[in-house]
Amino acid sequence: MSGPSTFQPQNPVLKWIERRLPIFGLVHSSFVAYPTPRNLNYWWTFGGILSFMLGVQIITGIILAMHYTPHADLAFNSVEAIVRDVDYGWLLRYLHSNGASMFFIAVYIHMLRGLYYGSYKEPREVLWILGVIIYLLMMATGFMGYVLPWGQMSFWGATVITNLFSAIPYFGESIVTLLWGGYSVGNPTLNRFFSLHYLLPFVIAGVVVLHVWALHVAGQNNPAGVEPKTAKDTVPFTPYATIKDAFGLSCFILFYCWFIFYIPNYLGDPDNYIPANPGVTPAHIVPEWYYLPFYAILRSIPNKLAGVAAMFSAILVLAFLPWLDSAKTRSLRYRPLAKQFFWIFVGVCLGLGYLGAKPPEGVYVVAGRILTGCYFAYFLIVLPILSRIEKPRPVPNSIADDVLGKKGVVASLAAVFAVAGLLAWDSGSRAQAADHAPTPPSLNWSFAGPLGKFDQGQLQRGYKVYKEVCSACHSMNLVHYRNLADPGGPGFTVAQATALAAEIQVKDGPNDAGEMFERPGRIADKFPSPFPNENAARAANGGAAPPDLSLMAKARGYERGFPQFIFDAFTQFQEKGPNYIHAILTGFEDTPPHGFTLPEGSFYNKYFPGHAMKMPNPLSDDQITYEDGTPQKVDQYATDVAAFLMWAAEPKLEERKRIGLQVMIFMLIFAGLLYFTKRAVWADAH
Amino acid sequence: MTTSSSAGHSRRDFLFVATGAVAAVGAAAVAWPLVAQLNPDASTVAAGAPIEVDLSPIADGQDIKVFWRGKPIYIMHRTAKQIKEAQSVNVSSLPDPQPDSARVKEGHDQWLVVIGICTHLGCIPIAHEGSYDGFFCPCHGSQYDSSGRIRQGPAPLNLAIPPYAFVSDSKIKIG
Ligand code: FES
Numbered sequence: 021m022s023g024p025s026t027f028q029p030q031n032p033v034l035k036w037i038e039r040r041l042p043i044f045g046l047v048h049s050s051f052v053a054y055p056t057p058r059n060l061n062y063w064w065t066f067g068g069i070l071s072f073m074l075g076v077q078i079i080t081g082i083i084l085a086m087h088y089t090p091h092a093d094l095a096f097n098s099v100e101a102i103v104r105d106v107d108y109g110w111l112l113r114y115l116h117s118n119g120a121s122m123f124f125i126a127v128y129i130h131m132l133r134g135l136y137y138g139s140y141k142e143p144r145e146v147l148w149i150l151g152v153i154i155y156l157l158m159m160a161t162g163f164m165g166y167v168l169p170w171g172q173m174s175f176w177g178a179t180v181i182t183n184l185f186s187a188i189p190y191f192g193e194s195i196v197t198l199l200w201g202g203y204s205v206g207n208p209t210l211n212r213f214f215s216l217h218y219l220l221p222f223v224i225a226g227v228v229v230l231h232v233w234a235l236h237v238a239g240q241n242n243p244a245g246v247e248p249k250t251a252k253d254t255v256p257f258t259p260y261a262t263i264k265d266a267f268g269l270s271c272f273i274l275f276y277c278w279f280i281f282y283i284p285n286y287l288g289d290p291d292n293y294i295p296a297n298p299g300v301t302p303a304h305i306v307p308e309w310y311y312l313p314f315y316a317i318l319r320s321i322p323n324k325l326a327g328v329a330a331m332f333s334a335i336l337v338l339a340f341l342p343w344l345d346s347a348k349t350r351s352l353r354y355r356p357l358a359k360q361f362f363w364i365f366v367g368v369c370l371g372l373g374y375l376g377a378k379p380p381e382g383v384y385v386v387a388g389r390i391l392t393g394c395y396f397a398y399f400l401i402v403l404p405i406l407s408r409i410e411k412p413r414p415v416p417n418s419i420a421d422d423v424l425g426k427k428g429v430v431a432s433l434a435a436v437f438a439v440a441g442l443l444a445w446d447s448g449s450r451a452q453a454a455d456h457a458p459t460p461p462s463l464n465w466s467f468a469g470p471l472g473k474f475d476q477g478q479l480q481r482g483y484k485v486y487k488e489v490c491s492a493c494h495s496m497n498l499v500h501y502r503n504l505a506d507p508g509g510p511g512f513t514v515a516q517a518t519a520l521a522a523e524i525q526v527k528d529g530p531n532d533a534g535e536m537f538e539r540p541g542r543i544a545d546k547f548p549s550p551f552p553n554e555n556a557a558r559a560a561n562g563g564a565a566p567p568d569l570s571l572m573a574k575a576r577g578y579e580r581g582f583p584q585f586i587f588d589a590f591t592q593f594q595e596k597g598p599n600y601i602h603a604i605l606t607g608f609e610d611t612p613p614h615g616f617t618l619p620e621g622s623f624y625n626k627y628f629p630g631h632a633m634k635m636p637n638p639l640s641d642d643q644i645t646y647e648d649g650t651p652q653k654v655d656q657y658a659t660d661v662a663a664f665l666m667w668a669a670e671p672k673l674e675e676r677k678r679i680g681l682q683v684m685i686f687m688l689i690f691a692g693l694l695y696f697t698k699r700a701v702w703a704d705a706h
Numbered sequence: 707m708t709t710s711s712s713a714g715h716s717r718r719d720f721l722f723v724a725t726g727a728v729a730a731v732g733a734a735a736v737a738w739p740l741v742a743q744l745n746p747d748a749s750t751v752a753a754g755a756p757i758e759v760d761l762s763p764i765a766d767g768q769d770i771k772v773f774w775r776g777k778p779i780y781i782m783h784r785t786a787k788q789i790k791e792a793q794s795v796n797v798s799s800l801p802d803p804q805p806d807s808a809r810v811k812e813g814h815d816q817w818l819v820v821i822g823i824c825t826h827l828g829c830i831p832i833a834h835e836g837s838y839d840g841f842f843c844p845c846h847g848s849q850y851d852s853s854g855r856i857r858q859g860p861a862p863l864n865l866a867i868p869p870y871a872f873v874s875d876s877k878i879k880i881g
Contacts, residue, residue, distance in 0.1 A: 108743050109743060500749075690729070
């Protein structure tokens with residue numbers, strides 16, 4: 021991509037092709053001989069990491085689309101079927117859902133790097149603007165992708181975000197109707213979002229080609245911010261940059277794998293494990309973490325149109341950066357004042373992200389306004405003024421001087437991960453109970469941690485509790501009798517599972533005569549529902565339909581608070597659901613505390629948000645007979661059934677952790693080899 | 707070149723080869739789940755469990771079509787004439803030689819159970835059509851006899867027999 025190539029193939033076949041289509045020359049000049057500044061640090065590997073993530077998202081996305089059904093009635097269950105039934109489906113889904121977060125972590129680091137080293141300045145303005153366009157496309161793609169699982173957050177996120185456009189004067193309502201294809205978010209919306217979510221990554225790939233093209237015309241910026249002058253300032257892309265990128269990428273993959281295999285739901289919202297319900301809005305709507313700073317800006321402005329305008333301007337202002345900051349010195353290394361403001365700006369963005377996840381009330385609103393002001397002030401006031409008044413320190417004469425002047429300017433990977441962790445911080449925990457219910461106690465679960473495994477005896481006991489107590493009111497539509505015999509489950513034999521299935525009667529048909537009939541259950545049948553439909557369930561339970569329990573252990577959570585939720589990412593804490601279930605089942609109190617008025621037909625529960633629960637205390641001591649001599653106490657029943665529900669919600673947990681360990685060990689070895697290979701290659705360059 | 711630097715070179719070469727080999731292993735390991743996901747999923751496998759079919763409603767000379775694992779299965783109640791035709795053919799003259807006794811269950815000569823998928827390119831042959839009192843495939847004109855054996859046309863093999871067994875005289879279990 022940088023002029024006529026000097027590449028001369030020797031092989032006659034290659035020669036023949038090259039004369040007609042100089043593709044080898046193009047690849048050679050762009051990715052082999054291409055001169056890269058020799059002083060690039062590891063922050064520069066994020067461009068390669070981003071290309072890799074785009075590839076991962078496209079490949080896993082295409083595969084997921086083979087199994088996914090874009091229909092409002094079927095989408096949620098089809099995603100669960102991918103995770104539960106498709107070979108390695110859980111892996112592909114977690115790769116894709118966490119891949120989106122990794123993509124954004126990488127893009128934020130990439131953007132901040134550009135900001136810090138002045139990579140947007142002349143002659144790289146177009147390169148920078150193309151990057152802003154890619155970022156906008158990524159936001160649109162990520163948003164539409166989040167809608168596809170059709171959980172509660174998908175649905176209400178889609179409703180809130182599409183309603184942003186209703187702020188546009190005169191045309192707003194019509195635009196929103198066009199987005200929806202109906203009078204509200206519904207099946208047509210899901211269908212078009214699916215189509216566009218499939219399309220946009222390829223548009224991104226197209227703009228990435230332009231981005232790389234522009235990069236190869238202008239050449240890479242570098243930490244010193246001075247242009248290469250002589251051959252001594254650069255090294256060929258291959259092997260030097262290739263191997264360095266490969267090592268950086270392998271470290272990033274290790275980080276990515278930690279999420280996939282050990283904390284796959286850490287960055288997600290428990291509410292999205294509840295199927296979309298157009299009649300109930302979740303108590304606390306938050307977008308995915310990567311939109312939070314902009315969401316905070318939106319909410320801090322008390323006028324609808326102005327709020328939306330501010331939010332979009334917050335992104336668009338980036339495109340004008342090359343002209344807002346007119347300082348000649350590129351790298352902030354040599355601009356001490358601008359450097360301080362840069363780190364303040366990073367803090368402002370993190371602060372906005374934190375506020376975006378908080379409820380818009382009290383001090384959070386004030387803080388949001390201040391930080392929004394700071395955000396815009398950085399671009400519109402600080403940078404323009406600084407570029408006029410600041411006296412930069414002298415920049416090095418050449419890149420070679422820069423390299424000699426400082427030995428081993430290697431940005432530590434720990435810093436990368438610290439920033440990444442901070443960027444991801446506030447999505448870890450979300451308020452499920454804004455009304456200060458006590459935090460459920462953390463139990464010791466056998467399935468916690470990197471080597472966690474289910475206790476088969478416990479799962480069998482839990483199944484018994486479910487069958488004899490819970491199943492009177494709660495369905496488990498995603499669990500089938502065959503699952504009871506699956507590896508990593510309760511460990512029933514196929515014969516036992518078949519016998520358990522045969523105990524139930526299943527409505528089937530129509531037969532040849534056109535009649536429905538009852539037959540004994542088969543192993544392929546799902547657990548029976550106690551009620552024929554939701555309305556019947558509601559009518560029989562005082563107006564509150566007992567929720568399906570299949571995903572209960574992932575659909576409930578509670579606030580762990582700062583900084584605990586950051587530690588949770590390191591300790592692999594993923595057991596909020598079972599802790600909560602156990603707490604609810606043991607949290608009933610016969611007499612509510614003084615001053616609490618219990619509504620008619622409700623029961624007091626210490627841990628339930630709002631404390632008034634429609635479900636009566638279902639468990640009592642000695643209610644269920646345990647054959648294995650385990651104590652027949654409420655606490656034991658609650659623990660067992662919570663473990664069983666965790667298995668039901670995450671049946672591939674053992675397989676995930678087992679493969680995870682293998683992958684982590686492999687990647688550690690691979691990253692180590694790449695590190696030494698990189699050192700060996702670069703030994704020549706010094 | 708000194709000895710120590712050539713030793714350094716071979717160490718480097720070893721490092722490069724080892725890194726490349728580990729990368730290749732990694733790439734293969736990544737390809738595995740990407741291909742394995744194409745397999746039938748667990749619910750499809752579970753739904754492919756054996757089925758039972760009651761034969762009593764099928765009169766002499768009639769046939770029914772049932773589905774097992776998404777495949778049409780013909781169950782044909784053969785007439786005495788059809789049975790005789792099927793048994794009296796010179797087996798060695800057939801394109802895919804098989805005696806009729808190998809195509810039905812012993813003692814149940816009147817029941818022919820075949821997978822109704824043409825062995826040419828997968829169309830569904832029509833029962834009781836064609837010149838051999840068996841099946842005729844409309845796609846490219848393959849003709850099967852009353853034992854489901856290929857007699858004429860482009861199909862290379864006889865219609866396949868699904869795994870099945872008689873549970874009682876009037877009931878079979880397919881699969
Ligand atoms: S498919 Fe039957 S003859 Fe070709």
